[in-house]
Amino acid sequence: MDETRFQLTRGDAVAWLRTLPDESIDLVVTDPPYESLEKHRAIGTTTRLKHSKASSNDWFEIFPNDRFAELFVEIYRVMKRNSHFYLFCDPETMFVAKPVAEAAGFKFWKPLIWNKQRIGMGYHYRAMYECILFFEKGKRKLHDLGISDIIEQPRINGGYPAEKPPQVASVLIGQSTEPGALVIDPFMGSGSTGVAAVGLGRNFMGNDLCEEAMLITRQRLLEAGAKESLGAPEATPHSQLGLQM
Numbered sequence: 001m002d003e004t005r006f007q008l009t010r011g012d013a014v015a016w017l018r019t020l021p022d023e024s025i026d027l028v029v030t031d032p033p034y035e036s037l038e039k040h041r042a043i044g045t046t047t048r049l050k051h052s053k054a055s056s057n058d059w060f061e062i063f064p065n066d067r068f069a070e071l072f073v074e075i076y077r078v079m080k081r082n083s084h085f086y087l088f089c090d091p092e093t094m095f096v097a098k099p100v101a102e103a104a105g106f107k108f109w110k111p112l113i114w115n116k117q118r119i120g121m122g123y124h125y126r127a128m129y130e131c132i133l134f135f136e137k138g139k140r141k142l143h144d145l146g147i148s149d150i151i152e153q154p155r156i157n158g159g160y161p162a163e164k165p166p167q168v169a170s171v172l173i174g175q176s177t178e179p180g181a182l183v184i185d186p187f188m189g190s191g192s193t194g195v196a197a198v199g200l201g202r203n204f205m206g207n208d209l210c211e212e213a214m215l216i217t218r219q220r221l222l223e224a225g226a227k228e229s230l231g232a233p234e235a236t237p238h239s240q241l242g243l244q245m
Helices: 013-017 036-042 065-078 091-103 166-176 192-199 211-223
Strands: 005-010 025-030 079-089 107-115 129-137 150-152 182-185 203-208
Touching: 005 211, 013 065, 025 065, 025 166, 065 079, 065 091, 079 091, 079 166, 091 107, 091 129, 166 192, 182 192, 192 203, 192 211, 203 211
Parallel strands: 005 203, 025 079, 025 182, 107 150, 182 203
Antiparallel strands: 079 129, 107 129
């Protein structure tokens, strides 16, 4: 198998997506810092420390709901035909995001559930799960139709804000791509999607506004054995992804 490669960019997610060619991406897995986090933080139900890895306050800017339309239009444009898109979100954001993504052209299949196995933030009935909205562009079969729609994996405590275990993204990437595919995450955070991608022999491109995210993700991917590359992808076969140094 060819060496896995990655490329990281710092900036606004939508602006970054606009630099990518049409139909050049095999899979999008992402977790925007959705607007409802601000509401929960305001009433003290999320992390409240100001300057630690357990806090979101200084580490990311909220992506407002009214920007979902432009985000989903760009994600749909860059995705190849017959591909999948997974969006992590809370139940409140799900009702906002689903119709906007459908208006952009996606087919919505269902929400998957990540069972975090340990209780977390919340005010009324504290949360122990997160939704993963499963969208499709065109028509593509999953590799294993026997996989459950509930993914069991303990939450990460004390890490990067809203950090996801790579094992969760590994299920999605393994179901929806082939080795050598190009996976992207416009809100990569600490790079869990990238770690999952390169661990399965997929290439990865990630973006985030935070400089700390860049440093953490780069280190994790290098430690995972991937090679950092330069150059944007092209809408060409996997063997010509345009990820050469």
